[in-house]
Amino acid sequence: MGRWEPNARGRLEQAALELYGERGYEQTTVAEIAKRAGLTERTFFRHFADKREVLFGGQGALREVFVHAVAEAPDSAAPIDAIAAALEAAGALFQERHEHSQRRQAIIAANAELLERELIKLASLAEAIADALRLRGITDPAASLAAEAGIAVFRVAFARWIGETGRPDLSRVIRESMDELKAVTAGASRVDTR
């Protein structure tokens, strides 16, 4: 990337979200996104394979943060604690992007193809986390169950956080959701809600 295109990637993401929100995802073209960002289509395709991937470009970083946090947890950490550490690390990625995340989620929820893509990405994230747990010597099915449970907590917490106004703390919502999962699986008949 040349220096004449500062933060091209971020500008393209921002322009795409605006246009998807204004006109709908289906109706927006790559040419329009590039124009809104003040960049060329060629620059767009240097950063993203297609207009769908603009919405999923952060998934690689998310996976890396998750897997790294699981791998780096102390040897003595139980699988669920390694997962909790990974969820908090992932939460930090989004903390400054509350409004962005709200807009992105609204666009995805409105389109079946995008929703399927999101689910595939989350399933592959769960697989990556399970692999990271296996590298710690956790056998199946514990590794798969811990990873799936972690993704469930992440999804539920993320949806709650998206629904809150102001500048809610995603780490707090994740911790609360993890505590509630623990209470639920321990057989609590009613769980404290805030």
Add this chain to the structure above:
Amino acid sequence: MGRWEPNARGRLEQAALELYGERGYEQTTVAEIAKRAGLTERTFFRHFADKREVLFGGQGALREVFVHAVAEAPDSAAPIDAIAAALEAAGALFQERHEHSQRRQAIIAANAELLERELIKLASLAEAIADALRLRGITDPAASLAAEAGIAVFRVAFARWIGETGRPDLSRVIRESMDELKAVTAGASRVDTR
């Protein structure tokens, strides 16, 4: 359905699974499925919207069994116990279809479109279970977390069961997986595996 087409639906499912296994899902046409089943294309379309839906025709029944079991659990049952009862009821649906389930899963795993469809169906199943829990007075996020955790247990147990030979007992695998989820979320550092 006329009486000259006994078990047309089952015959079409069987024929489709055979052909998808032999030729691949992409390469198989509705005409071929109908022919293999000894039925007409018109009969096919009386039972299924398209060749993809042959693989997902059981999802309505699965959802009904899940939701009914959650609704019928005793008032005193904790959410996780209502979920466990629903998982066992769902398991009974598949018990006699081990080989069928193995073949179906192999076909789905080989095709990204089918895999996305499967994930969407599972996500909507989790939503239906969460709704059934809310009708029992369980508030969110406990309802969502219990439902997501239940689907995670179901997926992991189903995959283990598919991988076993002989006539493994799906209910047993589900119970074991639920116990392992409980152990994992309780912070067990190693979980007994069998």
